[in-house]
Amino acid sequence: MTQRTATQEEAYLAASESFESNGASHDPAWARELRKDALDRFRELGFPTARRGNEEWKYTDVMPIARVPVRLGAADAAATVDAESVAQASLGAAQWPQLVFVNGRYSEALSSVDALPEGVTTVSLAEAMRSTPDLVQPHLARFAGYADNAFTALNTAFLHDGAFVHVARGLRVDDPIRLLFLSTGDGEETVAQPRVLIVAGEESSASVLEAYAGLSEGDHLTNAVTEIVVGAAARLDYYKVQRQPEQAYHVTNTHVAVERDSRFSSVNIDMGGRLTRNNLNLVTLDQDCSCYLTGFYMVTGRQHVDNQVIIDHAKPYTTSRELYKGILDGRSRSVFHGSIIVREGAVKVNANQVDKNLLLSDQAEADTKPAFWIYCDDVKCGHGAACGHMDPTALFYLRSRGLDERTARGLLTRAFLSEVIEGIANETLRGQIDGLVADTLREWLGDVG
Amino acid sequence: MLQITNLHASVGDVEILKGVDLQVNAGEVHAIMGPNGSGKSTLANVLAGNPSFTTTAGDATFEGESLLGMPPEDRARAGLFLCFQHPIEVPGVRLDHFMRAGFNAIRKSKGMDEYDVLKFDRLLNERVDVVEMDRNLTKRSVNEGFSGGEKKRNEVLQMAIFEPKLSILDEPDSGLDVDALRIVADGINQLRRPDNAIILVTHYQRILNYVVPDQVHVLIDGRIVRSGGKELALEVESRGYDHLGRPAEATQASG
Ligand SMILES: Nc1ncnc2c1ncn2[C@@H]1O[C@H](COP(=O)(O)OP(=O)(O)OP(=O)(O)O)[C@@H](O)[C@H]1O
Ligand SMILES: [Mg+2]
Numbered sequence: 001m002t003q004r005t006a007t008q009e010e011a012y013l014a015a016s017e018s019f020e021s022n023g024a025s026h027d028p029a030w031a032r033e034l035r036k037d038a039l040d041r042f043r044e045l046g047f048p049t050a051r052r053g054n055e056e057w058k059y060t061d062v063m064p065i066a067r068v069p070v071r072l073g074a075a076d077a078a079a080t081v082d083a084e085s086v087a088q089a090s091l092g093a094a095q096w097p098q099l100v101f102v103n104g105r106y107s108e109a110l111s112s113v114d115a116l117p118e119g120v121t122t123v124s125l126a127e128a129m130r131s132t133p134d135l136v137q138p139h140l141a142r143f144a145g146y147a148d149n150a151f152t153a154l155n156t157a158f159l160h161d162g163a164f165v166h167v168a169r170g171l172r173v174d175d176p177i178r179l180l181f182l183s184t185g186d187g188e189e190t191v192a193q194p195r196v197l198i199v200a201g202e203e204s205s206a207s208v209l210e211a212y213a214g215l216s217e218g219d220h221l222t223n224a225v226t227e228i229v230v231g232a233a234a235r236l237d238y239y240k241v242q243r244q245p246e247q248a249y250h251v252t253n254t255h256v257a258v259e260r261d262s263r264f265s266s267v268n269i270d271m272g273g274r275l276t277r278n279n280l281n282l283v284t285l286d287q288d289c290s291c292y293l294t295g296f297y298m299v300t301g302r303q304h305v306d307n308q309v310i311i312d313h314a315k316p317y318t319t320s321r322e323l324y325k326g327i328l329d330g331r332s333r334s335v336f337h338g339s340i341i342v343r344e345g346a347v348k349v350n351a352n353q354v355d356k357n358l359l360l361s362d363q364a365e366a367d368t369k370p371a372f373w374i375y376c377d378d379v380k381c382g383h384g385a386a387c388g389h390m391d392p393t394a395l396f397y398l399r400s401r402g403l404d405e406r407t408a409r410g411l412l413t414r415a416f417l418s419e420v421i422e423g424i425a426n427e428t429l430r431g432q433i434d435g436l437v438a439d440t441l442r443e444w445l446g447d448v449g
Numbered sequence: 450m451l452q453i454t455n456l457h458a459s460v461g462d463v464e465i466l467k468g469v470d471l472q473v474n475a476g477e478v479h480a481i482m483g484p485n486g487s488g489k490s491t492l493a494n495v496l497a498g499n500p501s502f503t504t505t506a507g508d509a510t511f512e513g514e515s516l517l518g519m520p521p522e523d524r525a526r527a528g529l530f531l532c533f534q535h536p537i538e539v540p541g542v543r544l545d546h547f548m549r550a551g552f553n554a555i556r557k558s559k560g561m562d563e564y565d566v567l568k569f570d571r572l573l574n575e576r577v578d579v580v581e582m583d584r585n586l587t588k589r590s591v592n593e594g595f596s597g598g599e600k601k602r603n604e605v606l607q608m609a610i611f612e613p614k615l616s617i618l619d620e621p622d623s624g625l626d627v628d629a630l631r632i633v634a635d636g637i638n639q640l641r642r643p644d645n646a647i648i649l650v651t652h653y654q655r656i657l658n659y660v661v662p663d664q665v666h667v668l669i670d671g672r673i674v675r676s677g678g679k680e681l682a683l684e685v686e687s688r689g690y691d692h693l694g695r696p697a698e699a700t701q702a703s704g
Contacts, residue, residue, distance in 0.1 A: 401547070
């Protein structure tokens with residue numbers, strides 16, 4: 001097994017060579033330097049394994065991920081995808097701007113950015129590195145450190161394709177900017193390593209939707225890194241919706257840095273994938289910021305979803321709220337590790353973390369582990385966790401009003417998520433996500449009305 | 450309409466109903482009184498099909514059909530309604546949506562057309578008046594944050610919407626102020642018809658001044674120990690339950 005992983009790591013190193021000499025060779029020197037450095041680091045780190053005594057990966061076995069054949073998405077994969085399938089896989093409204101990626105490769109033909117207001121840049125990362133390096137270089141790989149994270153190192157070693165979103169100072173953008181990552185191929189596994197950089201200028205207000213969907217089955221591996229910088233007094237709503245096929249592997253590292261007086265919200269939704277691991281790291285760079293990190297996951301069969309959220313309250317007067325909810329059926333498994341760090345001197349920090357799980361079967365299992373690292377006295381931190389089956393009294397109440405058992409179960413399950421869904425600021429998305437939940441439950445439970 | 454014979458029911462290994470006999474005909478109102486923990490709510494829940502209870506002996510038929518083994522939704526569809534003593538809060542489910550879903554499920558089961566939102570809203574607006582309930586309350590999550598009185602009104606509101614043949618009202622009067630009691634009682638009376646029936650569980654004679662029962666039954670330790678006219682409620686009110694004796698004696702007396 002270990003042998004196999006070692007060869008896989010070599011395969012990535014070999015893939016990097018051909019990658020460097022092909023499409024990515026035109027990238028600026030600084031980007032190529034960055035890749036080289038990250039590749040060296042990946043070579044040293046290797047994939048994290050339990051054998052290496054890695055606490056962070058204790059509950060999630062990366063062996064299957066490390067075994068996915070290294071086949072980087074081909075540039076021409078987009079040719080097999082038509083506009084209709086893009087439209088079907090998309091969330092939001094058709095007129096909202098959207099960048100589309102197929103197997104990690106940017107497709108200009110499938111993207112539509114005509115509706116972008118002036119002052120908003122939404123381009124492929126490769127293009128942004130060439131045309132506006134002064135906007136990109138200062139932020140890229142600044143927060144997503146790869147010194148001790150093999151997946152981030154690997155992503156950075158292949159940094160080229162991806163998205164760059166920049167919202168100019170003071171600008172208010174109503175419609176969410178969409179990034180859609182599709183995986184496709186006839187049972188041919190691919191490895192996609194998209195990189196996203198979102199920079200919200202001072203006093204700007206915008207929202208970004210990062211969505212992952214699969215057009216075909218297959219052991220696709222997505223290893224994404226997203227960096228988000230929220231400028232002073234800016235507001236950013238960030239949505240991430242993962243609906244990959246049931247065999248897909250999905251690893252993301254998201255790093256958020258918020259400036260003074262800013263407000264950041266994220267909604268992280270996982271409704272697919274065989275093995276999903278989301279690392280969400282947020283750091284407050286200055287005081288008076290508020291952050292709302294919410295999300296839900298719905299898993300069944302043998303699906304495994306692991307959310308690691310680390311909030312670093314580096315500065316005083318900062319607030320964070322975390323609310324994650326999980327619905328688990330079959331033999332699925334969820335892990336939620338929420339860490340809250342309050343640095344020395346970060347007075348009046350107010351942090352609260354909640355993870356609740358509803359188990360629809362006896363074989364499903366949810367693990368919740370909160371951790372607090374508090375180096376300051378004058379703070380308020382709290383957490384709540386719950387895990388249980390559906391309340392039989394509630395079920396009976398609904399049935400006593402004429403609803404059949406399935407419908408009643410569906411209604412209560414949707415209701416369990418409503419706290420998160422109602423927090424989705426964008427009305428169109430809120431409705432669509434509620435619909436996706438209903439569709440999923442219909443699949444799981446039968447018709448839920 | 451309802452025929453209960455020698456009904457025994459338990460929770461786990463604990464027997465709570467120890468042989469209940471009761472007959473309720475169309476057009477009648479039956480009051481059930483009894484000390485705390487005597488099994489009144491258990492009886493109501495068993496009739497409505499709460500799966501937490503198991504019936505171990507006896508039978509209960511509704512319009513000639515045995516209720517035993519019938520899922521709760523089928524009982525509701527057949528026209529049976531339970532007004533809960535402690536209505537549960539269901540966060541995230543909007544009351545009006547929930548009522549429409551139940552209402553339509555019942556109609557659908559009878560092959561009747563379902564009500565769209567507009568049509569149902571009209572019905573709802575009309576029925577909230579019966580219990581003088583604030584229509585805005587129906588836009589909130591079911592019972593979430595409702596006061597005790599609001600929860601009771603909500604139960605009676607649902608009864609008014611579903612228009613059941615047999616309503617089992619488990620203490621609809623508990624925790625109500627005088628005005629609310631009169632409103633709820635008026636509501637119940639408005640829903641009284643020759644072709645439906647009501648079982649009213651209560652601790653107080655007071656509501657029976659408004660909703661006048663045809664019969665009053667006293668349930669003690671899982672058995673009906675006395676039945677009588679409305680004057681039995683007055684007797685209970687003034688003398689309590691002690692003089693009505695232990696159920697063993699009652700069985701002897703009647704046997
Ligand atoms: N789910 C349950 N599990 C265990 N015991 C139960 C359960 N439900 C009822 N009981 C017991 O059964 C007995 C009868 O309860 P029930 O609720 O029927 O009484 P009641 O007559 O309605 O009382 P009250 O007037 O206080 O409402 C009580 O001793 C109660 O503790
Ligand atoms: Mg009771």
